Amino acid sequence: MVNNGKFIVLEGVDGSGITTQTSLLKKWFTANKNIYGKAYFTKEPTDGPVGSVIRQALAKRLKPLDERVMALLFAADRLDHLYCPNEAEQQGGLSHLLAQGVNVVSDRYYLSSYAYQSLRVDLDWLQQINKHALKPDLTIFLQIPVNASVQRRNDSRFHEELYEKTETLINIRNNYLAIAKKLQAEGENIIIIDGTRDIETVFSDIKKAVMELF
Numbered sequence: 001m002v003n004n005g006k007f008i009v010l011e012g013v014d015g016s017g018i019t020t021q022t023s024l025l026k027k028w029f030t031a032n033k034n035i036y037g038k039a040y041f042t043k044e045p046t047d048g049p050v051g052s053v054i055r056q057a058l059a060k061r062l063k064p065l066d067e068r069v070m071a072l073l074f075a076a077d078r079l080d081h082l083y084c085p086n087e088a089e090q091q092g093g094l095s096h097l098l099a100q101g102v103n104v105v106s107d108r109y110y111l112s113s114y115a116y117q118s119l120r121v122d123l124d125w126l127q128q129i130n131k132h133a134l135k136p137d138l139t140i141f142l143q144i145p146v147n148a149s150v151q152r153r154n155d156s157r158f159h160e161e162l163y164e165k166t167e168t169l170i171n172i173r174n175n176y177l178a179i180a181k182k183l184q185a186e187g188e189n190i191i192i193i194d195g196t197r198d199i200e201t202v203f204s205d206i207k208k209a210v211m212e213l214f
């Protein structure tokens with residue numbers, strides 16, 4: 001019988017380096033396929049039907065949506081990603097891949113919903129609407145001060161998306177820390193990594209945490 005693949009999530013405020021670190025992890029998994037097996041890399045919001053609506057809302061191309069509606073859309077996109085087939089995953093989404101022994105790495109997952117949407121929506125309800133989402137084997141939270149996030153974002157973006165105002169980012173960052181600690185206390189495997197250091201140093205901490213899963 002094939003063992004389940006490992007489900008790994010990278011999290012952080014906008015500009016914290018998750019995308020860069022995810023691409024390093026992808027190269028690393030490819031180079032070490034014989035040891036750790038296949039890995040499928042993905043991100044939320046997805047390119048699926050619900051994810052496309054979310055992307056339009058983030059880019060402010062839709063009328064403003066209530067934050068409860070955004071929370072439901074993110075949760076729906078997540079369940080679609082986990083349980084419904086798409087072109088790459090064929091038979092049944094990420095849950096199917098994991099059951100076949102493929103490792104899955106996602107750039108963002110429910111900790112993003114908890115940190116971002118709990119600014120306006122209560123956390124208990126957010127946890128309820130996400131209760132059918134599988135628990136990751138490891139969540140890596142890249143922690144950076146908000147001024148670093150704002151600087152990195154200004155360097156790379158032409159326009160401001162929905163959650164990118166500086167005051168909002170401060171609150172989101174504080175939420176991330178508080179909620180990561182709450183989930184750790186509830187038994188989730190979440191590690192907090194100082195994302196202000198150079199890319200290779202941050203990556204070596206990530207790699208260590210990932211290797212410990214196997």
Ligand code: TMP
Binds near residue numbers: 045
């Ligand atoms: P990104 O594609 O640049 O990571 O942008 C996605 C944005 O959506 C980012 O601001 C975080 C936000 N987000 C939420 O607010 N809730 C969620 O559940 C997820 C997955 C993302």
